[in-house]
Amino acid sequence: xxxxxxxxxxxxxxxxxxxxxxxxxxxxxxxxxxxxxxxxxxxxxxxxxxxxxxxxxxxxxxxxxxxxxxxxxxxxxxxxxxxxxxxxxxxxxxxxxxxxxxxxxxxxxxxxxxxxxxxxxxxxxxxxxxxxxxxxxxxxxxxxxxxxxxxxxxxxxxxxxxxxxxxxxxxxxxxxxxxxxxxxxxxxxxxxxxxxxxxxxxxxxxxxxxxxxxxxxxxxxxxxxxxxxxxxxx
Amino acid sequence: xxxxxxxxxxxxxxxxxxxxxxxxxxxxxxxxxxxxxxxxxxxxxxxxxxxxxxxxxxxxxxxxxxxxxxxxxxxxxxxxxxxxxxxxxxxxxxxxxxxxxxxxxxxxxxxxxxxxxxxxxxxxxxxxxxxxxxxxxxxxxxxxxxxxxxxxxxxxxxxxxxxxxxxxxxxxxxxxxxxxxxxxxxxxxxxxxxxxxxxxxxxxxxxxxxxxxxxxxxxxxxxxxxxxxxxxxx
DNA sequence: AGGCTTGTTGAACGAGCGTACAACAGTGCA
DNA sequence: TGCACTGTTGTACGCTCGTTCAACAAGCCT
Numbered sequence: 126x127x128x129x130x131x132x133x134x135x136x137x138x139x140x141x142x143x144x145x146x147x148x149x150x151x152x153x154x155x156x157x158x159x160x161x162x163x164x165x166x167x168x169x170x171x172x173x174x175x176x177x178x179x180x181x182x183x184x185x186x187x188x189x190x191x192x193x194x195x196x197x198x199x200x201x202x203x204x205x206x207x208x209x210x211x212x213x214x215x216x217x218x219x220x221x222x223x224x225x226x227x228x229x230x231x232x233x234x235x236x237x238x239x240x241x242x243x244x245x246x247x248x249x250x251x252x253x254x255x256x257x258x259x260x261x262x263x264x265x266x267x268x269x270x271x272x273x274x275x276x277x278x279x280x281x282x283x284x285x286x287x288x289x290x291x292x293x294x295x296x297x298x299x300x301x302x303x304x305x306x307x308x309x310x311x312x313x314x315x316x317x318x319x320x321x322x323x324x325x326x327x328x329x330x331x332x333x334x335x336x337x338x339x340x341x342x343x344x345x346x347x348x349x350x351x352x353x354x355x356x357x358x359x
Numbered sequence: 360x361x362x363x364x365x366x367x368x369x370x371x372x373x374x375x376x377x378x379x380x381x382x383x384x385x386x387x388x389x390x391x392x393x394x395x396x397x398x399x400x401x402x403x404x405x406x407x408x409x410x411x412x413x414x415x416x417x418x419x420x421x422x423x424x425x426x427x428x429x430x431x432x433x434x435x436x437x438x439x440x441x442x443x444x445x446x447x448x449x450x451x452x453x454x455x456x457x458x459x460x461x462x463x464x465x466x467x468x469x470x471x472x473x474x475x476x477x478x479x480x481x482x483x484x485x486x487x488x489x490x491x492x493x494x495x496x497x498x499x500x501x502x503x504x505x506x507x508x509x510x511x512x513x514x515x516x517x518x519x520x521x522x523x524x525x526x527x528x529x530x531x532x533x534x535x536x537x538x539x540x541x542x543x544x545x546x547x548x549x550x551x552x553x554x555x556x557x558x559x560x561x562x563x564x565x566x567x568x569x570x571x572x573x574x575x576x577x578x579x580x581x582x583x584x585x586x587x588x589x590x591x592x593x
Numbered sequence: 594a595g596g597c598t599t600g601t602t603g604a605a606c607g608a609g610c611g612t613a614c615a616a617c618a619g620t621g622c623a
Numbered sequence: 624t625g626c627a628c629t630g631t632t633g634t635a636c637g638c639t640c641g642t643t644c645a646a647c648a649a650g651c652c653t
Contacts, residue, residue: 433612
């Protein structure tokens with residue numbers, strides 16, 4: 126953090142273009158933007174800083190420099206730093222869930238194909254990335270002592286859980302009532318754990334196994350889950 | 360973090376005890392300690408602060424206050440803050456691994472019993488604790504940008520991996536060469552992932568399942584692993 | 594062309610940070 | 624009892640932090 130972050134990271138200053146309005150070609154000192162656009166740019170810059178500098182990247186000066194903007198602007202668009210970080214967390218979460226949902230919708234085949242699409246999307250870019258893990262880890266570190274982060278987490282995590290639950294329900298298509306409910310619930314929990322654990326392992330040490338192998342492991346779990354439900358009854 | 364941490368968290372100042380050395384019972388302003396003891400106390404205070412305040416707890420003033428010691432003392436026993444944090448990380452890691460090893464050694468029965476002891480120790484206090492997870496998360500957050508933390512991690516993580524590998528090897532007792540090596544390696548990776556994932560899930564949301572259920576899930580995985588090796592060959 | 598709205602700037606402030614260091618004081622030994 | 628050693632204290636320094644706010648200026652409307 127000592128050696129200065131370097132300003133002007135984004136090309137905000139425009140080249141002097143020929144303007145019909147003034148004879149002397151003037152370079153505007155800044156460019157006004159709609160609040161929504163600027164907020165989005167600041168959120169993006171926050172994520173970039175998190176990837177680059179970890180927890181230390183969460184500073185007003187670092188973020189505003191990355192966004193090519195002055196220090197004061199952040200507090201014009203966000204009441205304080207915590208709200209910006211929470212907004213970034215919400216955005217990060219939403220992008221993940223929406224990406225997953227899109228991948229599943231794109232598959233549109235059997236429940237099994239949709240599950241496969243879900244798993245493959247979990248173990249492929251942009252999710253499967255050490256930088257992305259680093260960002261998550263910083264957010265998780267904030268979780269315990271920031272009610273704001275907690276609220277955002279619960280709001281967005283719901284979407285993820287619902288997606289996974291729905292897919293499992295489709296796979297087991299109504300057979301749920303037949304098998305032991307506890308076993309099923311446990312198996313679903315296990316799938317999430319396996320998925321998260323493998324994802325974590327890969328990000329920490331990408332060399333030890335291939336993404337396809339992770340998908341295979343998860344599919345085997347799902348398979349045993351299905352057969353456990355359908356097996357004794359069919 | 361605004362409202363001051365409050366000093367005198369530990370009872371450093373002794374009550375005026377009758378001393379044979381001086382007539383006026385003098386209260387010593389501080390107590391000298393051996394470097395090793397003091398270092399240990401500072402490391403413990405660091406962990407306490409991490410649990411209490413998360414990443415914000417990693418400040419010289421917060422830690423020294425928690426240790427009941429002045430700000431200057433830390434730099435007398437540690438060259439700088441990063442070294443203290445790294446030492447705390449090493450201690451935290453070692454305690455985990457040693458606790459696991461002790462639990463396994465205590466079991467001293469069949470390989471299966473030792474594996475059960477390992478799993479039960481993973482899903483029981485003091486490891487299974489939201490505070491403990493919070494500490495891990497902060498350390499993980501430091502990992503990417505601190506070579507010091509990286510070094511400590513690799514040194515201590517080895518012990519954990521070796522323990523798990525040894526137990527798996529015992530369980531499969533020499534049958535390793537027979538089965539498909541890739542499958543086996545994958546299954547071992549899967550076990551780690553399942554274990555870590557379940558542990559994480561429980562710490563984040565303790566209500567959703569019981570520790571015993573997590574142990575059962577892991578044991579089922581190990582079971583399928585053993586039968587996959589022994590099954591086709593026996 | 595002039596005025597208005599408001600997005601944007603950048604200096605300034607108080608607080609907390611990690612570290613350095615001179616002074617102090619326990620403790621064991623002669 | 625006095626001395627030397629060294630663990631311990633607490634102030635001070637330079638820096639970065641988040642936030643504030645008066646001044647500025649881009650862009651639209653009339």
